[in-house]
Amino acid sequence: xxxxxxxxxxxxxxxxxxxxxxxxxxxxxxxxxxxxxxxxxxxxxxxxxxxxxxxxxxxxxxxxxxxxxxxxxxxxxxxxxxxxxxxxxxxxxxxxxxxxxxxxxxxxxxxxxxxxxxxxxxxxxxxxxxxxxxxxxxxxxxxxxxxxxxxxxxxxxxxxxxxxxxxxxxxxxxxxxxxxxxxxxxxxxxxxxxxxxxxxxxxxxxxxxxxxxxxxxxxxxxxxxxxxxxxxxxxxxxxxxxxxxxxxxxxxxxxxxxxxxxxxxxxxxxxxxxxxxxxxxxxxxxxxxxxx
Amino acid sequence: xxxxxxxxxxxxxxxxxxxxxxxxxxxxxxxxxxxxxxxxxxxxxxxxxxxxxxxxxxxxxxxxxxxxxxxxxxxxxxxxxxxxxxxxxxxxxxxxxxxxxxxxxxxxxxxxxxxxxxxxxxxxxxxxxxxxxxxxxxxxxxxxxxxxxxxxxxxxxxxxxxxxxxxxxxxxxxxxxxxxxxxxxxxxxxxxxxxxxxxxxxxxxxxxxxxxxxxxxxxxxxxxxxxxxxxxxxxxxxxxxxxxxxxxxxxxxxxxxxxxxxxxxxxxxxxxxxxxxxxxxxxxxxxxxxxxxxxxxxxxxxxxxxxxxxxxxxxxxxxxxxxxxxxxxxxxxxxxxxxxxxxxxxxxxxxxxxxxxxxxxxxxxxxxxxxxxxxxx
Numbered sequence: 001x002x003x004x005x006x007x008x009x010x011x012x013x014x015x016x017x018x019x020x021x022x023x024x025x026x027x028x029x030x031x032x033x034x035x036x037x038x039x040x041x042x043x044x045x046x047x048x049x050x051x052x053x054x055x056x057x058x059x060x061x062x063x064x065x066x067x068x069x070x071x072x073x074x075x076x077x078x079x080x081x082x083x084x085x086x087x088x089x090x091x092x093x094x095x096x097x098x099x100x101x102x103x104x105x106x107x108x109x110x111x112x113x114x115x116x117x118x119x120x121x122x123x124x125x126x127x128x129x130x131x132x133x134x135x136x137x138x139x140x141x142x143x144x145x146x147x148x149x150x151x152x153x154x155x156x157x158x159x160x161x162x163x164x165x166x167x168x169x170x171x172x173x174x175x176x177x178x179x180x181x182x183x184x185x186x187x188x189x190x191x192x193x194x195x196x197x198x199x200x201x202x203x204x205x206x207x208x209x210x211x212x213x214x215x216x217x218x219x220x221x222x223x224x225x226x227x228x229x230x231x232x233x234x235x236x237x238x239x240x241x242x243x244x245x246x247x248x249x250x251x252x253x254x255x256x257x258x259x260x261x262x263x264x265x266x267x268x269x270x271x272x273x274x275x276x277x278x279x280x281x282x283x284x285x286x287x288x289x290x291x292x
Numbered sequence: 293x294x295x296x297x298x299x300x301x302x303x304x305x306x307x308x309x310x311x312x313x314x315x316x317x318x319x320x321x322x323x324x325x326x327x328x329x330x331x332x333x334x335x336x337x338x339x340x341x342x343x344x345x346x347x348x349x350x351x352x353x354x355x356x357x358x359x360x361x362x363x364x365x366x367x368x369x370x371x372x373x374x375x376x377x378x379x380x381x382x383x384x385x386x387x388x389x390x391x392x393x394x395x396x397x398x399x400x401x402x403x404x405x406x407x408x409x410x411x412x413x414x415x416x417x418x419x420x421x422x423x424x425x426x427x428x429x430x431x432x433x434x435x436x437x438x439x440x441x442x443x444x445x446x447x448x449x450x451x452x453x454x455x456x457x458x459x460x461x462x463x464x465x466x467x468x469x470x471x472x473x474x475x476x477x478x479x480x481x482x483x484x485x486x487x488x489x490x491x492x493x494x495x496x497x498x499x500x501x502x503x504x505x506x507x508x509x510x511x512x513x514x515x516x517x518x519x520x521x522x523x524x525x526x527x528x529x530x531x532x533x534x535x536x537x538x539x540x541x542x543x544x545x546x547x548x549x550x551x552x553x554x555x556x557x558x559x560x561x562x563x564x565x566x567x568x569x570x571x572x573x574x575x576x577x578x579x580x581x582x583x584x585x586x587x588x589x590x591x592x593x594x595x596x597x598x599x600x601x602x603x604x605x606x607x608x609x610x611x612x613x614x615x616x617x618x619x620x621x622x623x624x625x626x627x628x629x630x631x632x633x634x635x636x637x638x639x640x641x642x643x644x645x646x647x648x649x650x651x652x653x654x655x656x657x658x659x660x661x662x663x664x665x666x667x668x669x
Contacts, residue, residue, distance in 0.1 A: 205528050205532070208527070208528055209487075209527065209528040209529075210486070212527045212528065213486045213487040213527075214486065216490060216524070216527070217486075217490070217493055222493070222494065222497035223497070225494065225497065226497050226498050226499070226502060229498065229502060229506060230502050230505065232509070233502070233505040233506045233508070233509035233510075234505065234509075236509040236510070237505070237508065237509050240509075258411075259414070259511070262411070262412045262413075262414060262415060263415045265412070266413070266415035266416060266420075267415075269350060270420060270424070273349070273424045273428070274424070277424075277427070277428070280431075
């Protein structure tokens with residue numbers, strides 16, 4: 001049997017190598033379309049009417065809609081920017097260097113200019129929070145209205161806080177693009193020539209890095225990041241409460257009960273280690289000195 | 293090219309050509325594809341220096357490295373890494389290995405591995421790790437070496453463990469060497485360099501209750517979460533990693549395998565036990581108790597003035613995770629008369645894998661421990 005191929009979860013790494021430029025563009029377009037549709041459905045009044053109405057939930061949904069609209073506006077601007085880049089790339093064969101771009105290079109650059117990357121690939125904290133917040137699907141438990149309502153509210157709050165944070169991040173990236181454009185325009189105007197390709201790439205990296213590092217220590221970023229983390233934890237806790245209610249009905253052990261066991265086990269081990277240490281010290285010299 | 297200014301989209305698109313110019317993609321991609329088809333997991337090994345497990349308790353194991361040269365110091369050195377990441381960074385590859393460099397210089401070397409904490413370990417505290425597990429490791433190393441004291445070499449969070457232990461049990465520590473270790477968790481504001489100290493800033497932006505709730509919801513501090521935090525600290529670097537960086541190394545097998553070794557280390561990111569994470573984030577990052585001598589472990593106050601043994605404090609000049617000032621704060625708070633600092637070029641992991649560090653770091657540690665090897669019991 002041959003050795004296993006090199007593999008420890010570098011999915012994005014493997015994806016990169018198997019990705020053709022055309023497929024990347026299609027994926028980007030599909031994702032953009034689905035994301036836009038998702039946003040539309042989130043803020044569509046009819047969709048809200050479909051949701052169960054619990055006290056307080058309507059207010060949260062309105063806040064969610066506002067956050068969604070704000071991000072949708074930014075997303076539109078980012079998508080236009082990205083589309084502009086894509087069009088320029090399409091004519092690259094007759095472009096500045098006169099050489100047609102390698103498909104993989106093209107795909108690489110598309111990934112760098114993809115707004116999805118700005119939101120997720122560069123950080124991913126919202127994805128991680130989303131992943132750790134995902135719990136079991138419990139669609140058949142609609143009879144537990146109160147707890148289900150709390151889960152829905154927590155989910156709404158998490159989505160809202162994530163959208164608000166993404167809006168701050170997106171604003172940062174758009175600010176970087178604006179600063180980059182101004183810098184390029186300034187340099188072109190100064191000596192009549194556009195910077196060469198390498199200089200341009202370096203300038204984009206330097207500008208985006210500077211602006212994003214500033215963004216990431218700004219008060220809006222800090223506040224929305226903290227709110228996103230908080231809401232992710234609350235959502236998971238709400239899910240757990242509902243799951244534990246279900247588990248209790250059928251006599252299954254709950255997370256809380258397992259935590260109790262683990263706490264007891266840790267304490268017992270702690271006492272055992274201390275006992276063993278004292279036992280060992282009894283025969284050893286010199287005795288250790290401890291601060292009073 | 294005319295005088296017309298490029299739009300942002302047009303200007304950015306020209307960067308794609310730079311990629312083509314920069315990497316000679318055709319041949320590199322071909323070579324890279326061919327390399328990937330034949331690289332196997334066993335080709336990408338880390339922490340390969342021969343060692344033996346000499347002690348274990350719960351999930352903690354103590355390893356003793358087999359000598360690679362004649363021993364020149366009597367008192368052994370115990371490497372203590374933190375719970376974020378793993379000690380294997382100190383032995384990433386044969387020619388970039390603090391472990392091998394120290395062994396080649398004749399150091400008797402041990403390392404503690406904290407294992408893979410699971411949800412069942414969420415109630416482990418810093419008290420457990422420092423006052424119990426680390427203490428037991430020190431006891432075992434001293435027993436094996438036939439000495440009363442050992443030399444401690446702490447790394448990052450493990451450096452904090454080492455510092456706290458040295459303050460609580462100074463008579464058991466011959467010398468203390470720290471590497472990229474935060475002492476004053478609020479000193480990121482001293483230099484305030486862009487992109488440096490994000491963990492300090494972000495953690496202070498959280499309320500203590502947020503930290504409690506995060507741990508309550510997840511049990512531990514997920515390694516995946518910390519991975520996202522580290523990626524977020526360098527947004528552009530992260531964006532270039534799997535394209536430009538990869539293209540840059542794709543045509544050279546040695547460079548590619550080295551790059552993959554680092555990926556392997558990054559992928560091996562254990563979860564941080566929950567209660568210990570709460571102490572780490574609240575009592576240290578938020579409340580800064582260590583440098584204020586307010587940290588308490590096992591009911592005992594960690595008073596840094598009790599660290600009277602010789603101290604070597606190693607930090608990285610461009611460390612964006614542990615800004616130098618947060619490490620250098622140690623000088624003014626320890627009771628040691630012999631205090632040395634070594635500033636290494638590069639960033640956080642550059643201390644271990646940087647080319648210049650290979651020639652500076654281990655020799656400095658060796659010289660430090662050899663200088664103080666005579667007074668041991």
